[in-house]
Ligand code: ADP
């Protein structure tokens with residue numbers, strides 16, 4: 001794929017490009033904790049976008065999307081959102097860099113990859129971080145990795161209109177091979193933990209549904225968490241988010257809560273705790289404990305946070321009943337997307353066959369499956 005993108009660039013632009021790759025990501029555990037200033041546990045994967053980029057002397061931005069077979073050309077001094085959705089991720093990055101007072105001249109770019117689009121593996125973040133990383137290199141902008149992450153997140157907010165947290169961009173840049181990142185979404189401090197899979201594999205089962213509820217319910221959940229905080233703040237003025245709350249504090253004031261808000265807050269507090277326990281399990285190399293915590297996360301997301309859906313639950317049930325899946329849960333915001341499964345390596349194919357067949361029989365949907373391994377974050381290739 002790297003070679004194909006490089007030769008496409010050479011044939012279109014007749015110059016020698018810089019080549020780099022930016023990966024998608026998974027999140028092992030820690031869902032809906034990011035906007036509550038809690039922890040997440042993502043990792044960068046072996047699905048990525050390849051970029052071929054070079055300066056041009058024509059003050060033009062010329063981008064070619066290899067996968068969508070589309071292209072765009074515009075003057076570098078006239079950056080604004082455009083109709084072509086994919087181009088906005090790249091333009092958004094340039095707009096942010098300019099906002100930082102840095103100057104960008106003409107750039108040619110060909111890109112393409114194998115992260116499934118819109119499946120929850122963060123192809124959009126890879127697009128932003130990869131391009132930002134490339135521009136930093138080409139124009140010697142002197143941006144730190146964290147600045148690349150933060151400007152990419154802002155690009156997504158402002159040019160794609162998605163108010164995402166920082167996990168996706170952070171992971172795409174900071175990911176390391178065979179490591180998960182325990183990221184503190186409050187301080188942005190992080191710690192790497194080894195995920196020694198040995199005789200297991202990570203398999204993502206894609207429900208192939210995206211229920212329209214996702215964005216309205218997301219906003220509702222954020223408000224519910226804020227409501228919980230405002231109740232507890234009366235008793236504990238120093239708390240700032242659910243990150244600062246314990247189960248004891250919640251239980252003590254249960255009667256002041258609307259029962260739905262209580263459930264939501266309980267989930268977030270438990271999820272942060274589960275994530276910390278999960279990291280301890282990894283440090284002890286107890287993958288079975290880790291897997292159990294993943295199943296518990298799914299139960300919480302389904303019953304207390306109520307962001308799962310029939311299709312996700314079907315897949316987790318299939319995994320649980322199979323007896324060969326250590327852990328399984330919905331991954332991402334909910335109401336569709338993938339489940340993440342830790343499956344015995346030598347039974348992985350049998351699991352995929354069984355899950356695909358049973359899912360199709362119940363839902364009528366052909367299920368895409370992705371086997372992923374944990375690979376290094378955004379990096380420059382010498383090819
Ligand atoms: P996710 O980030 O979960 O994959 P998003 O909806 O946030 O889903 O981002 C998907 C969008 O990102 C696509 O609709 C497209 O505009 C852009 N995109 C991602 N990868 C590519 C690619 N390889 N080629 C062109 N556009 C891409």
Ligand code: MG
Nearest residue numbers: 122123124125
């Ligand atoms: Mg995205």
